[in-house]
Amino acid sequence: MKASSDFPSINAKEADGLKPEGTPYKILIVDDSIFVKKQLSQILQSEQFDIIETAGDGEEAVEKYKEFYPNVDLVTMDITMPKMDGITALEKIMEFDKNAKVIMISALGKQELVKKSLLLGAKNYIVKPLDRKKVLERIVMVLKRT
Amino acid sequence: MRVEYINPFVESAVQILKETVSEDVKRGQLSLRSSIASMLGVVVIVGLAGQVSGRVIIDMDRQTALNIASRMNNEKLTEFDELTCATLTELANMITGKSVTKLHELGFQFDLTPPALLTGEKLQISDSKVETLVVPLELPEGKIEINVGIKEN
Ligand SMILES: [Mg+2]
Numbered sequence: 001m002k003a004s005s006d007f008p009s010i011n012a013k014e015a016d017g018l019k020p021e022g023t024p025y026k027i028l029i030v031d032d033s034i035f036v037k038k039q040l041s042q043i044l045q046s047e048q049f050d051i052i053e054t055a056g057d058g059e060e061a062v063e064k065y066k067e068f069y070p071n072v073d074l075v076t077m078d079i080t081m082p083k084m085d086g087i088t089a090l091e092k093i094m095e096f097d098k099n100a101k102v103i104m105i106s107a108l109g110k111q112e113l114v115k116k117s118l119l120l121g122a123k124n125y126i127v128k129p130l131d132r133k134k135v136l137e138r139i140v141m142v143l144k145r146t
Numbered sequence: 147m148r149v150e151y152i153n154p155f156v157e158s159a160v161q162i163l164k165e166t167v168s169e170d171v172k173r174g175q176l177s178l179r180s181s182i183a184s185m186l187g188v189v190v191i192v193g194l195a196g197q198v199s200g201r202v203i204i205d206m207d208r209q210t211a212l213n214i215a216s217r218m219n220n221e222k223l224t225e226f227d228e229l230t231c232a233t234l235t236e237l238a239n240m241i242t243g244k245s246v247t248k249l250h251e252l253g254f255q256f257d258l259t260p261p262a263l264l265t266g267e268k269l270q271i272s273d274s275k276v277e278t279l280v281v282p283l284e285l286p287e288g289k290i291e292i293n294v295g296i297k298e299n
Binding site: 033034035036038039080107108109110111128129131 | 162165228232239250260
């Protein structure tokens, strides 16, 4: 009789945060709330995503994106932030890199802004409250769609 | 103030609290608040402006606030640091955002200001121009009062 470890582990699912070749996807988290930053980081890190950096406003987001480019696979972008909002930051990131993958993080009641961001090139959006399943589903969907 | 304004806020608060804090949320009796009112100690205020103006105040005592923030973070929080405050303002954002969506669907147009969090032993709110309705919500974490004062422009 074979020990279970001799079988390929068909049940052990690959972590969502790893590329097919095994290196982690690199994520930039943009949000002015440290609660949301922490929540997103915890969800993503539990699936082995690499949080390369977080930014607290749009200006910082654009700066960091340029700094890390081309080593950023995806950006999560809050909408309401001080200094520069997420829509403007999205616009600037898309100008700089038309293939950028940006997912908007929105509270309910901002449908118009979400629509606008999708027209500007955001790949998807997630409405708060954030839960693990919803966050991973949307992010994986965007990363796997090339 | 028309009572129909308060329901979307209370329903949204119940739904968001169930999703993020505890399944066990009990809705108490609606009451009218006098123009000068003492608050429980931790208040998050969100202003409304547009077709109507006014404010929504989410009020709770200090321990309840810490219990709720702890639940939302899956981690015991014991002081009012940046994380606790960010968690409570985010809670208010979610509740008011959801309420506004419901009110937009009913045809009311207005915007929200970002939440402001105040804490203090003897906080009082005084406003003689806007009638305020209050609904208490009971959770295992403690009691939360949802105050809604709206006037049509
Ligand atoms: Mg924000």
